[in-house]
Amino acid sequence: MSQTEATELLAAVQGFLRQSVLPQLEGFDAYTTRVAANSLAIVTREIAARGTLDALDHAAAARWLPLSPATEQPARALGLALRDGSLQPDADLVSYLRQRTLRQMAIDNPRYSAFKQARQRWPEIAALASEQGSRA
């Protein structure tokens, strides 16, 4: 077997916090410990999903900003183009923004009330956003 994977370490620390530490705490420290364990869960989900989300953003920048030089921050480039008015939101751009936000929400807080609501309202985009690969 190889060394412990990063995701295994994250799972182990989460288990330690929730099962060993949390029962001994109360009040503000218990609350903060829950926030700590939850933060590790976010990191775990991000490790699995970050690559797909980045690829989606790069594909969007290539599509809507074809004349701009390649950038490490494609979402920022799109935001700045919306800011100066050189990019106007069309239906496809809005679909991309929905898909990227659903993917980000699946990492950050899949229990947020609007996540369920959005997937019901936009089932086709939700299906795209749950695929491993990305298609804008």
Add this chain to the structure above:
Amino acid sequence: MSSEQLAAAGDAVTSEALAIALAAQGAEAADCVQQLRRLSGGANMETWAFELVLENSTQPLILRRSPLQPGQMGAAVSQLPLTAEAALLPLAAAEGVPVPEVLCILRPEEPLGPGYIMTRERGEGLPGRILADDRYTAARSHLAEQCGATLARLHRVTPARLPREVPNQTLAERLDGHQQLLDRYGNASPVHQLALNWLRKHAPTAEHHCLLHGDFRNGNLLVDEQGLVAVLDWELAHCGDPAEDLGYLCGNVWRFGYSDKPVGGFGDYAQLLAGYRAVAGWAPDLETIHYWEVFCALGWGLVCLTMIDLYRSGADATLERAAVGRRVSESELDLLLLLDGKL
């Protein structure tokens, strides 16, 4: 912040210092101030609870103080000095808004200042309990109406009556301020930019301009079995379109998971507007409420971005701040849902 850090942050707050501050209320010595404890809060704002024990009475009180001056924290954090905040509560009370009674204002040059001491009101403040506990079933059924009526009373306070520190900007100025914040925080979100562009294009013309609470939502309200008991947390008070306070109360982030109840997770638009109309004689239309829900969702995104900034700058490098910074996507999804079909 750990409980040790919380305790250490307020070294100046002692029973002796509070007793001196409350001498006019009859506090003669340190033992008049009992059960002093710090409630949770950030690095900049301290909230303490204690009992003022006099010969014939025990009064539960709250101290709010801010050891840093306004401007030392991030730009999206309140710029309203606590001494000006304290002056708003009696103005609201005079119009019939239920608020704590301010007992003494602590000037910046005083040992505990700037800050103020007020009565500690009874009632439940935790949104989860207000929205779920059976004991608040009756309260929930008319809370939206009470909120509407309460806001209508508050909105009778005209800007001319306010301390000069209370922010009084036009909507266009505030949207410019939002753009500056998006720029300052790196323009990372195309959804925030899309929403800000939409807010500029669809800005309503307001016929009224008055004092707003600015953070009137579930979580800043105390509730008992009969309904609204007190309105707390006035640090974001400012002047503006009265519809803003109503739309803000309906923001999805403040429904705490009960998205099908647009008013704070407990009521419907019709109840809120009926309560408002009964007192004010008019009420905003739903389209204007929707506009301010969009404004609220973007505002929540800016609060999250400010939290990241406070963490990164070291001004408040706590896990809480870092974690709230990960809630930016909530504002983005709320905005996309609100703008669906309206772009």
